[in-house]
Amino acid sequence: MTRLTVLIGVLVVGFITLTSTLFTVQETQQVLITQFGQPIRVITKPGLQAKIPFIQNVIAFDRRLLDYDSPGEEVILGDQRRLVVDSFTRYRVVDPLLFFQTAGAAESGIRGRLGSIVSSALRRVLGNETLLAVLSAERTRVMADILREVNGEARRFGIEVTDVRIRRADLPEENTQAVLTRMQSERERVAREARAEGAEVAARVRAGADRERTVILAEAQAQSDVLRGQGEEGAIKLFADAFQRDPQFYQFYRTMQAYREAFGEGESRFVLSPDSEFFRYFRDSTPVPLTPNPVLPNPAQAPAAAPNPAVTPG
Known part of the structure; x- marks a missing residue:
């Protein structure tokens, strides 16, 4: 046992x-x-x-790639703009002996120092850049500069930084409202310019249309006056020919027209002497001899309203 x-x-x-x-x-x-x-x-x-x-x-x-997320921090850019930057870093341990001598046995010992290195590199590089460079295609060059500086500092701790990226880049809360107000003012200015240009084009189109309308009306009025003059000329010539063929009948016809216009409404009043020439055909009922086969004017060609004839002595 x-x-x-x-x-x-x-x-x-x-x-x-x-x-x-x-x-x-x-x-x-x-x-x-x-x-x-x-x-x-x-x-x-x-x-x-x-x-x-x-x-x-x-x-x-x-020996794999490790990630380190840096907390968001406010950085002053080269154009004096303030920007809240949130970044992350990827690194690997390439020299365990140097890492042990500088950061200790635990990998968590390097995170605080790595955060300081990344923060310092961000402030140095972004302090020489403008907001447009950070938010445009030049961001790749900016990140390469940050990576080069971070990697140069990190090698002293036995690590190699393979990538540094800006996850978010936001304006501080106190500046956001000012930027939004400025953007709104800019959009309103562009809208006012667009409305002014539209009003100018509308006024130009409206003026052109009014000018064309005036020209068309003037040409139509001129053509109407020409046609009216030609018609009146024909009517006057026709009445003149008819008056020359039978003056007595023409005088009677014009007198009858004057009676119709004077007494048509039935409420006309005249203050005339009994022997006035206007009532000549009421006093003298002797028939007037007519010229055989008189040529009378065509009523369709006569004007609608002929002037009242002057009172002719009987």
């Missing part, structure tokens, strides 16, 4: 010693071996490795 106990104890001690001696390095890891707190060697190849048990310790570092 005593031998069995001793054998079991030897096996247990052997197992513990073996597990403390052998260790595995993963493909995503790189290992630093320390002895009494002092670094001894660095192992970067994956596989089964060995160390002195109980004396040497294994510190593993991730």
Whole structure:
């Protein structure tokens, strides 16, 4: 029983010693071996490795890309604009020994220093750039300058920064309203200019239409006057020919027209002497001899309203 106990104890001690001696390095890891707190060697190849048990310790570092999100901070640009920048950084540990000597065994020890490096680089580079450069296609060049400065500082800690990006770039809250007001004023100015140009074009079109209307009316009035003059000329000539053929009948006809216009409404009043020539045909009912086959004017060609004839002595 005593031998069995001793054998079991030897096996247990052997197992513990073996597990403390052998260790595995993963493909995503790189290992630093320390002895009494002092670094001894660095192992970067994956596989089964060995160390002195109980004396040497294994510190593993991730060899993959790591992310660090910087909190948003206010930066003053080269044109004195203020901008709240929210960035992130991607890095990897390339020198475990230097990383252990400068930042410690934990990867969290580098985050505070990396945040200071990124913040300083952002302020230096963006302090020489304008807002338009940060928000335009030149942003790629700006980020390359920031990456170069951050990487130059980060190599002192055994890490390599592969990328620095600005996730968001916003104006401070106190400046946002001013910018929005300025944008609104600019849009209103553009709208006023557009309305003014539209009103100018409308006035020009309206003036052209009024001018064409005036020209068309004037030409129509001129043509109407010409036609009216030609018609009146024909009517006067026709009446003159008829008057020359039978003057007595023409005088009678014109007198009858004057009676119709004077007494047509039935409410006309005249203050005349009984022997007035206007009532000549009322006093003298002697028939007037007519010229055989007189040529009378065509009523369709006569004017609608002929002037009243003058009173002719009988």
